[in-house]
Amino acid sequence: MSIIELRQVSKTYGIKKNRYSAVNNVSFRIEPGEFLGIMGPSGAGKSTLLNMASTLDFPTSGTVLLNGKVTTGLNERKLADFRKNKSGYIFQDFSLLENLTVQENIELPLLADHVAAREVWRRVRQVAQLLLLESVLNHYPSELSVGQKQRVAAGRAIIKRPAIIFADEPTGSLDSRSATELLQFLSEVNQKEQTTIMMVTHDPFTASYCKRIIFVRDGQIFSEINRAESRQDFFEKIINMQAVIGGGPKR
Numbered sequence: 001m002s003i004i005e006l007r008q009v010s011k012t013y014g015i016k017k018n019r020y021s022a023v024n025n026v027s028f029r030i031e032p033g034e035f036l037g038i039m040g041p042s043g044a045g046k047s048t049l050l051n052m053a054s055t056l057d058f059p060t061s062g063t064v065l066l067n068g069k070v071t072t073g074l075n076e077r078k079l080a081d082f083r084k085n086k087s088g089y090i091f092q093d094f095s096l097l098e099n100l101t102v103q104e105n106i107e108l109p110l111l112a113d114h115v116a117a118r119e120v121w122r123r124v125r126q127v128a129q130l131l132l133l134e135s136v137l138n139h140y141p142s143e144l145s146v147g148q149k150q151r152v153a154a155g156r157a158i159i160k161r162p163a164i165i166f167a168d169e170p171t172g173s174l175d176s177r178s179a180t181e182l183l184q185f186l187s188e189v190n191q192k193e194q195t196t197i198m199m200v201t202h203d204p205f206t207a208s209y210c211k212r213i214i215f216v217r218d219g220q221i222f223s224e225i226n227r228a229e230s231r232q233d234f235f236e237k238i239i240n241m242q243a244v245i246g247g248g249p250k251r
């Protein structure tokens with residue numbers, strides 16, 4: 001069963017003359033264990049799609065299904081359970097809490113669950129090891145490099161071992177080394193733990209870590225490609241597709 005399915009989903013912003021159709025009649029599925037990329041030009045509707053798939057936002061029309069269940073039929077408690085316990089989020093701006101240490105930021109999602117202190121520490125250590133954050137656990141976000149901050153955000157997203165990670169331009173503010181480290185980490189989580197990943201990016205290098213990419217333009221699906229070849233060859237394929245669709249970097 002698909003972990004997420006969007007059926008004929010549309011999203012309109014504004015009212016009357018200012019109505020703007022950001023997503024128009026889009027359908028796709030995300031299967032468990034997939035590493036799906038969403039690409040397309042600036043304003044194509046990528047983030048809007050991610051927000052609807054992750055239930056952070058709702059469509060104007062159409063249906064979103066979580067594990068085969070229509071989200072509008074789920075009560076707020078079930079949706080909150082999905083957001084809090086089954087999903088992890090990584091955004092470009094990190095959204096770290098500045099007055100908490102690295103360790104406190106990472107363990108935050110576990111606190112509401114009354115997980116025993118020893119288990120919290122065990123998991124924090126495991127995540128910190130994986131993300132090379134052991135030496136900065138007692139530091140505050142303001143003392144970290146941009147790459148470290150993004151890794152803390154990634155740590156917080158995976159500490160609960162979510163079934164799915166939603167990442168919106170996760171490498172957007174990283175240098176190439178930090179970006180590669182984060183992407184290798186996401187690949188590892190995807191391969192070893194079968195964590196499903198949905199990632200929005202405009203960057204072909206970042207996208208080359210995905211196994212499938214959906215290209216959107218003007219709020220609609222333009223095309224889709226699957227990775228059957230090496231990452232380098234997939235990268236070339238993405239560049240070619242971008243040339244067709246016109247989806248260079250934003251700004």
Ligand SMILES: Nc1ncnc2c1ncn2[C@@H]1O[C@H](COP(=O)(O)OP(=O)(O)OP(=O)(O)O)[C@@H](O)[C@H]1O
Pocket residue numbers: 013014020021022040041042043044045046047048049202250
């Ligand atoms: N809250 C909102 N109110 C009004 N318009 C919005 C809102 N959010 C997004 N839009 C518009 O919807 C369209 C799609 O936005 P979205 O952020 O999904 O695009 P995107 O492909 O992620 O773009 P980018 O690559 O620039 O981040 C854009 O034209 C945007 O201006």
